[in-house]
Every structure is written in C-alpha cells, then in structure tokens.
Amino acid sequence: MDLIDLGNTTADEARRGAFLDQLCQQLELDFASYATQHPVTGAVQGYANYPEEWKRYYAAQGLQRIDPTLWRSVRSIAPVDWERFSDDAGFAAVFDNSREFGIPAQGLTVPVRGPMGDCGLLSVTRACNREEWRKLKRRIVGNLQTAAVHFHDSVMRSETVTLLMKMPAISVREREILQWVAAGKSQQDVGDILSISHRTVEVHLRSVREKLGALTTPQAVGRAVRLGLISPT
Amino acid sequence: MIIVVDGLNRDKHTDLLRQMHRLRARVFDGRLGWDVTVENGEERDVFDLLDPAHVISVNDEGHVVGCMRLLQTTGPHMLSDVFAPLLGGEPPLRSSRLWEATRFCVDTERLTERRGRNSISHVTSEVMVGAFEYGIEAGITDAVAVIDPVMHRVMKRSGNGPSDYLGKPTQMGKVVAMAVLMDVSEERIDRIREFAGLHGDVFAPAHATAVAA
Numbered sequence: 001m002d003l004i005d006l007g008n009t010t011a012d013e014a015r016r017g018a019f020l021d022q023l024c025q026q027l028e029l030d031f032a033s034y035a036t037q038h039p040v041t042g043a044v045q046g047y048a049n050y051p052e053e054w055k056r057y058y059a060a061q062g063l064q065r066i067d068p069t070l071w072r073s074v075r076s077i078a079p080v081d082w083e084r085f086s087d088d089a090g091f092a093a094v095f096d097n098s099r100e101f102g103i104p105a106q107g108l109t110v111p112v113r114g115p116m117g118d119c120g121l122l123s124v125t126r127a128c129n130r131e132e133w134r135k136l137k138r139r140i141v142g143n144l145q146t147a148a149v150h151f152h153d154s155v156m157r158s159e160t161v162t163l164l165m166k167m168p169a170i171s172v173r174e175r176e177i178l179q180w181v182a183a184g185k186s187q188q189d190v191g192d193i194l195s196i197s198h199r200t201v202e203v204h205l206r207s208v209r210e211k212l213g214a215l216t217t218p219q220a221v222g223r224a225v226r227l228g229l230i231s232p233t
Numbered sequence: 234m235i236i237v238v239d240g241l242n243r244d245k246h247t248d249l250l251r252q253m254h255r256l257r258a259r260v261f262d263g264r265l266g267w268d269v270t271v272e273n274g275e276e277r278d279v280f281d282l283l284d285p286a287h288v289i290s291v292n293d294e295g296h297v298v299g300c301m302r303l304l305q306t307t308g309p310h311m312l313s314d315v316f317a318p319l320l321g322g323e324p325p326l327r328s329s330r331l332w333e334a335t336r337f338c339v340d341t342e343r344l345t346e347r348r349g350r351n352s353i354s355h356v357t358s359e360v361m362v363g364a365f366e367y368g369i370e371a372g373i374t375d376a377v378a379v380i381d382p383v384m385h386r387v388m389k390r391s392g393n394g395p396s397d398y399l400g401k402p403t404q405m406g407k408v409v410a411m412a413v414l415m416d417v418s419e420e421r422i423d424r425i426r427e428f429a430g431l432h433g434d435v436f437a438p439a440h441a442t443a444v445a446a
Contacts, residue, residue, distance in 0.1 A: 075240025075284040077305050077332070078371035084241065112329070113283075113308025141372035142330060149307055149329040169324030199416055200397040203375050207326035210307070 006154035006213075013047070016151070020049045023147055027140040029124045030104060034151050035070055036120040045155065054101035058094075066090035073109035074119050079141055082107045106133055108141075110148040120152030146215070153213050170229055174208040177201055179230045182221045234291050235363030235435045240284030249289055251275065252297035260338040265381060266407030280304060280311060280335070288364045290356050291437070292343070299339040299356040301364050306331045306377065312412060316379050319412045320400040326377060332368055332417075334378040354391050357384075358429035361393055363436065365425075368417040376415045381408045392424035 006019060020032040033048030044064060048055060057063075064070055068088045073080040082105065085091035095105035104127035112120040122144065126133060170178075173194075180190045187205070191198040205217055212227075214220035224230045238246045238253075254275035261267045261276055269276050283304065290299035304310040310333040312325040337360070344353045368376065377399065380388070388394055395413035402411040415421065426432070 072241055077239065077284070077286045077303055078367065080241070113305050115308060115313070115327075117309065119308075138370075141370070142374065143372075145329040145372040171320070171323040171326075173323070174326075197397055199375075200414060203326065203328070203331065203397075203414060206330055206374075207306075207328045210328050 006150060016047045017049060020047060027143060028136060029126050031125045033123045034120060036155055050103060051101060054103055063094050067094045069109045069123055070121060073111050073121055076111055079108050079110045108137060110144050112148045112152040114152060114156055118156055122148035122151060149210055150215060168211040170208060170211060174204050175229055177204050178208055178221060178224050181217060182230055234437045235359060236289050236291060236437050237286055237367055238289055239286040249297055253287060253289055253300045256297055256300060256340055257336055257338060268406050283309060288360055290360050296343060298343055299360045301337040301360050302335050303364060304333045306333050311335045311379060312377060319403050319410060330372065330374045332373050332376050334364060334376050337378065337380060337384060354387060355429050357387050358391050358425045358431055359435050362422055362425050362431060365417050365422050373417045376417050378413050378415060379410055380413060381410055392428035
C-alpha cells in the first residue's frame with residue numbers, strides 16, 4: 001500500500017482529504033471517513049470523502065449524536081463490521097436515509113486508541129454482495145489498521161496538547177534494529193546479528209515505524225536520523 | 234466454547250463477566266499471589282475500565298473456565314504502565330498490528346490435568362485459538378503477552394510456544410512474570426488445534442457472525 005505520508009509535522013486539511021481518496025482507490029472502497037473527539041474539549045473533528053449533500057444532511061440532522069458507528073465502535077478493540085449494528089435503532093435512522101445519497105449501509109469502523117486516552121475512528125464503506133465484502137475485508141483489514149493509526153496520530157500530533165510530547169519513546173532494541181537497517185542490512189541479517197528471529201525484527205520495526213509516524217521503514221530511518229535517535233551511516 | 238465480550242456487548246454478558254472476575258481473583262490473588270485488587274471476590278484493575286476485549290471460555294454447564302484480556306498496544310496497556318519492570322525500563326512496543334494479552338488464566342480447580350474437553354491444556358488451547366482467530370480477523374499479526382512460568386510451560390507443551398521474549402523474567406509477588414511475543418498466524422492456530430484435537434468453530438453459535446464479523 002502506498003499512501004500519502006501524513007507524518008510530516010502538521011498535515012493540512014487537503015492532504016488529509018487526499019489521503020482518504022487514495023485509501024479508497026487502493027483498497028477498492030467507496031467512501032472513507034475519520035472522526036475523533038478532542039480529549040479535553042469534547043469537540044468532534046472529522047474528515048470524509050462522502051458526497052457534499054450527505055455531509056450537509058448528516059450535519060444538519062445532527063446524526064453524529066445517534067450514529068452507533070461512532071459512539072459504539074469506540075468501545076471495541078477490533079474493527080467493527082456495521083453488521084453488528086443491525087438491531088440498533090440509531091443505525092437504522094442514519095442509514096435508511098443514506099441510501100438516497102448513494103451511501104451504502106455496508107461498512108467497517110476501525111477504532112484507534114492513543115496513549116493519551118484519545119480515540120479515533122476510521123470508517124470505510126463498500127456496496128457489494130456479502131461474500132465479496134467478507135473477502136475484501138479479510139484482504140484489507142491489516143492495511144486499514146495501519147492507515148487508521150497513521151491518520152489518527154497525524155491529527156493528534158497537530159494538537160497543541162500533544163505537541164509537547166512529540167519525542168517518541170524508542171527502546172534500545174528498536175533503535176539498534178533501525179541502526180542496522182540504516183546500514184543496509186536486511187531483516188534476516190539484522191535477526192542473525194542480534195540473535196533474534198526475523199519475525200521479532202519485523203515486530204520491532206512495525207512498532208518503531210508507528211512511533212515515528214512513518215508508513216515505511218526508509219521514512220522511519222530518515223526521521224530517526226533527524227531526531228538524533230540513530231546516526232547516519 | 235468461546236465468547237468474546239467487549240465494550241459493545243458487555244451488557245448482555247454481565248453474569249459471564251462476574252464469573253470471569255471471580256476466576257481471576259482465585260488465580261491471580263489466591264494461587265499466584267500477584268499484587269492485585271480484589272473486591273467482593275472479584276479481581277479488577279484500571280485496564281478493565283478501558284473497554285478491553287475478554288476472550289472467555291465457557292464449559293458445557295455454563296461455567297467460565299478460562300479467560301484472557303486483550304488491549305490495543307497503541308493505547309494505554311499493562312506493559313506501558315504496571316508491567317514496565319518486565320522490560321527493564323525500556324519503552325514498550327506500539328503497533329496497530331500488535332495486541333497485548335494479559336490476565337490469561339484457566340480454572341485449575343474445575344479442570345483436570347488429563348487430556349480431553351475438561352482439561353487445563355484443552356481450555357488453554359481453546360482460549361488461545363479464540364484470541365488468535367479474533368486477532369487475525371482484526372488484521373493483527375502478533376501479540377505480546379504477560380505470563381507466568383507455569384503458563385509458559387503449558388504453552389510450550391501445547392504447540393504454542395512464544396516466538397520470542399522481551400525483557401527479562403521478573404519477580405512479581407509470589408511468582409515470576411515474563412513478557413513473550415507470539416505470531417498471530419494460521420500456522421500457530423493449526424499447531425494448537427492439532428495438539429489439542431480442537432476441530433470446528435470454537436466460538437459460540439451466532440456469536441461468530443456477531444463479533445468476529
């Protein structure tokens with residue numbers, strides 16, 4: 001998956017919108033949206049590539065107050081298929097109308113929890129039959145998880161409260177793996193050098209990428225060098 | 234049979250949760266002597282307030298005989314707070330594809346050492362398979378777990394040994410606790426199922442589509 005990098009300081013609104021468009025294109029989705037509630041003020045902040053008419057209607061009706069894809073998904077640790085809301089009156093109220101705007105009632109919400117008690121929700125939709133949807137979900141759920149955290153962390157990083165805490169906590173192991181990768185070693189090599197499995201190398205790399213707000217390992221190396229966490233080779 | 238109870242369906246499973254917190258009190262306070270808080274015979278901590286997912290094994294009589302608690306590592310979790318000593322003061326891993334498993338236990342009073350449906354190893358395997366299948370469905374690739382040496386031995390013997398270790402085993406109360414990594418993969422699930430003779434769906438009927446969907 002090749003997505004717009006939101007990790008550079010404060011990504012602007014247009015970049016975030018483009019990120020959602022690209023996500024839909026690459027993962028065969030119809031629409032994508034992101035919402036978060038400010039941990040201090042409680043204000044809801046959101047981005048979506050839904051048609052403008054639907055966004056206006058949704059806002060005018062105040063549907064966020066009853067939409068279970070928001071206020072219930074936040075309580076799950078796993079992506080929530082909207083099928084789980086089939087007996088929810090709020091869901092019916094929101095999505096019985098959405099079809100008129102071309103918004104399918106088939107979707108998935110990926111809840112993200114951040115270290116400060118913050119929470120974000122990345123939702124995606126796709127109109128297709130049940131079987132196709134099941135297969136699509138299985139194929140893309142990992143990428144959605146990565147995208148959701150990347151998007152959420154980007155929004156949180158631009159908040160002044162969290163700007164104060166932007167030096168990521170990197171462990172010695174994560175740092176030495178990144179240093180070896182920066183020296184051009186493969187994951188297998190790094191595993192051999194450190195006497196750990198290449199799988200464990202990958203677990204640490206995935207963690208350090210997300211801590212650094214990077215989508216790829218080269219980006220993570222670049223940021224680690226810039227932050228003085230590893231030395232340029 | 235496995236039921237996953239999370240923040241969305243917990244109101245429907247209050248009895249299972251009560252039984253689970255009682256089992257945890259007997260195991261972690263009673264048997265293992267961990268420094269945990271027990272009130273009215275139920276063990277709870279702050280992480281239970283953060284809407285974790287509980288993977289609960291229920292036997293044919295409706296008793297909770299095993300459980301495990303899952304949290305995302307992107308948010309607050311035990312290794313980032315209370316279990317920090319296990320990592321020697323190092324910051325914990327943080328990834329959208331990595332879940333943390335804690336408070337893993339089985340009911341050694343109700344279960345036997347022998348093989349078969351009511352054995353410790355069978356229920357251990359069932360909880361693990363339930364958690365891993367739930368994880369795969371959610372796009373999770375690895376798990377980090379805090380366990381004690383007894384659980385470590387049970388896991389190694391049942392085709393479910395750790396893929397690696399983090400930090401050092403550390404004395405916590407009466408026993409040693411350790412942080413281990415496990416790949417959340419079909420290969421691991423197959424090994425556990427093979428060892429335990431677990432066939433078919435481990436999830437309760439109607440539950441599979443409701444939660445793991």
